[in-house]
Amino acid sequence: MSDNKISADLLRGHTDTIILKLLIDGDKYGYEITKLIQTNSGGEYELKEATMYSSVRRLEAEGDIEWYWGDESQGGRRKYFRITKKGRSTYANNKSNWEYAKRILDNLL
Amino acid sequence: MNEKLNQYLDGVFAPYDGVKSVAELKADLLADLQERFRELKAEGKDDETAFKMTIDSIGDIEETVQEVASASRSLERQVLINFSGSNLPDSDFAGVTVHKGKFEGSALHDSTFAGADLTGSKFTGSDVRDANFAGADLTGSSFKASDVREVNFDGANLTDCTLYASDFTGASFNKAILVRTQINASELSGAKFTDVKLVDVKLTATDLTKIVFEKCTFNGVDFKHCDMQGQCLDGMTFIGVHFDRVGLKEVTFKGATLKNVSFLPSFAWTNKYHRAIKAINFEGAMMDKLTYAALKGVDANLSKVTII
Numbered sequence: 001m002s003d004n005k006i007s008a009d010l011l012r013g014h015t016d017t018i019i020l021k022l023l024i025d026g027d028k029y030g031y032e033i034t035k036l037i038q039t040n041s042g043g044e045y046e047l048k049e050a051t052m053y054s055s056v057r058r059l060e061a062e063g064d065i066e067w068y069w070g071d072e073s074q075g076g077r078r079k080y081f082r083i084t085k086k087g088r089s090t091y092a093n094n095k096s097n098w099e100y101a102k103r104i105l106d107n108l109l
Numbered sequence: 110m111n112e113k114l115n116q117y118l119d120g121v122f123a124p125y126d127g128v129k130s131v132a133e134l135k136a137d138l139l140a141d142l143q144e145r146f147r148e149l150k151a152e153g154k155d156d157e158t159a160f161k162m163t164i165d166s167i168g169d170i171e172e173t174v175q176e177v178a179s180a181s182r183s184l185e186r187q188v189l190i191n192f193s194g195s196n197l198p199d200s201d202f203a204g205v206t207v208h209k210g211k212f213e214g215s216a217l218h219d220s221t222f223a224g225a226d227l228t229g230s231k232f233t234g235s236d237v238r239d240a241n242f243a244g245a246d247l248t249g250s251s252f253k254a255s256d257v258r259e260v261n262f263d264g265a266n267l268t269d270c271t272l273y274a275s276d277f278t279g280a281s282f283n284k285a286i287l288v289r290t291q292i293n294a295s296e297l298s299g300a301k302f303t304d305v306k307l308v309d310v311k312l313t314a315t316d317l318t319k320i321v322f323e324k325c326t327f328n329g330v331d332f333k334h335c336d337m338q339g340q341c342l343d344g345m346t347f348i349g350v351h352f353d354r355v356g357l358k359e360v361t362f363k364g365a366t367l368k369n370v371s372f373l374p375s376f377a378w379t380n381k382y383h384r385a386i387k388a389i390n391f392e393g394a395m396m397d398k399l400t401y402a403a404l405k406g407v408d409a410n411l412s413k414v415t416i417i
Contacts, residue, residue, distance in 0.1 A: 031141035034166070048168020049138055057134075057177055079137055 011045055015055040016064075017098070018047075020091040023065060023083035030056070030079065056081060064090045110156060114142050114163065121170055128178050138167070198236075212237075218256075232257075318356075357385045366417075367396040371403060383407065 011018075022028055022036055030052065037047045059065045064087035070078040083091070118135055125131040142163050149159035200220040210230040218238040222245050230250040238256050244264045251271040258276050263283040267290045276296040283301065288308045298319040305322075309329040317337045326346040336356035343363040353373040372386065386404070392413045396404075401416055 030137055031144045034141070046166070049141055049166055050168040050170040050173045053134060053137065054173040054176060057173075078140065 008045070012051060014094075014098070015047065015051055016059055017091060017094040019052070019055055019059065019081075020064065020083060020087055020094070023081055024088065024091060027080045027082045029070065029081070033081075059087065062086075062090070110146060110160065111143055113160065114146065115139065117164060118142075122174065125174055125178050130177050131174055134174065134177050138170070142167070357382075357389060359388065360385075361390040362394050363390055364393040365391075365395075367394060367400045368417075369397060370400045372407070 146163045196216045203223045206226040213233045215235040221241040224244045226246045228248045232252045236256045238258045241261045242265045246266045249269045252275045253273045255275045259279040266286040268288040270290045272292045277300045279299040283303045290310045293313045301321045303323040305325045311331045313333045329349045331351045332355045333353045338358040346366040348368045350370045395415045
C-alpha cells in the first residue's frame with residue numbers, strides 16, 4: 001500500500017500534462033476526465049476529483065485550457081474543457097521534459 | 110440520494126459561502142458526483158456502497174477549495190484598486206500639501222509622504238504598506254480599514270488622528286506626536302513607539318501584547334479593553350492614566366513613575382484579575398499616595414515602591 005502511495009505522488013506531479021494530453025484528443029467534461037484516466041491506466045490510477053479540479057483551475061489560470069457549456073438535451077448542463085494553442089505547446093514542452101528526465105533516471109536507477 | 114450528495118458538499122463548502130469561484134467549483138463537483146453515482150447504481154451497486162464510493166472519489170477537496178478561494182480573493186482586491194482610479198504605488202508626495210485629501214481604496218504602497226502636510230486627510234481601505242510618513246503633518250486625519258504595515262511615522266504629527274480597524278504591524282512611531290489620537294480595534298504587532306509622549310490618547314479594543322513602548326510618557330492616556338499581557342513598561346511615566354478592563358498578566362512597571370493611575374477591573378474583582386495585579390512587578394517604581402493606596406487595596410506587591 002505504501003508503494004502505491006509513492007507511485008500516486010509521482011503520478012500526481014504529472015496531472016496537468018495528463019489532462020492536457022486527454023484534451024488534445026478532444027474536448028472533455030470533468031467526470032469524463034477522471035473516468036478516462038482510470039480506464040486508460042487499466043484501473044491502476046484513480047485521479048481524485050479534488051486533484052483534477054485543482055489542476056483544471058491552474059491550467060485555466062495559465063491559459064492552457066478554456067471551458068464552455070455543452071448543449072445536453074437532457075440532464076444537467078456540462079462544462080466542457082478545451083485545450084488552447086498555448087496548452088498544446090505546454091504539453092509538448094512538459095512531454096519533452098519528461099522524456100529527458102526519464103532518460104536520465106533510466107541511466108541512474 | 111442527490112439530496113444527500115448536496116448536503117455532504119454543503120458541509121464541506123460552508124466556510125466559503127459567498128465566494129463565487131468556490132460556488133462554481135461546488136456546482137462542477139456536484140455534477141460529476143451525480144453522474145458517478147448514477148453509473149455505480151447502474152452497475153448494480155446498492156445505495157450505500159455507491160454513495161461511499163462517490164464520496165471517496167472526491168479526495169482532499171479542502172486544499173483545492175482554499176487554492177480557488179485565495180486566488181479569487183486576490184483578484185477581487187485588484188479589481189477594487191483599479192476601480193478607485195488611484196493606483197499609485199511607489200509615488201512621491203514628499204513635502205506636498207493636501208488638506209482633507211481623500212485616499213479611498215488607493216494603492217499607495219511604498220509611496221513617500223515625508224514632510225507632507227496631510228491635515229484632515231482620509232485613508233480608507235487603502236494600501237499604504239511600506240509608505241513613508243516621516244515628519245508628515247497628519248493632524249485630524251484618519252486611517253480606516255487600511256493596510257499600514259511597516260509604515261514609517263517617525264516624527265509625524267498624529268494629533269486628533271483616528272486609527273481604526275487597520276493593520277499597523279511593524280510600523281514605526283519614533284518621536285511621533287500623539288495628542289488625542291484614537292486607536293481602535295487595530296493590529297499593532299511589532300509596532301514601535303520610542304521616545305513618544307502620548308497625551309490624552311485613547312487605545313480601545315486593541316491587542317497590545319506585541320507592541321513595543323520605549324522611553325514613552327503616558328499623560329491622560331486611556332487604555333480600554335486592551336490586552337497588555339507581557340508588556341514591559343519599565344522606567345516609563347504614567348500620569349492620569351486609566352487601565353480600564355485591561356489584560357495585565359505578566360506586565361512589569363519596574364522603576365516606572367505612576368501618578369493618579371487607576372486600574373479598573375473587568376466587571377468585578379475576579380480572582381484572575383486579582384492574581385494578575387498581584388503578580389505585577391513594581392520594583393523600584395515611584396508613585397503618588399493615591400495610586401499607592403488604590404493598588405495596596407487590591408493586594409499589589411508594593412514592597413519596593415517609593416512614595417512621592
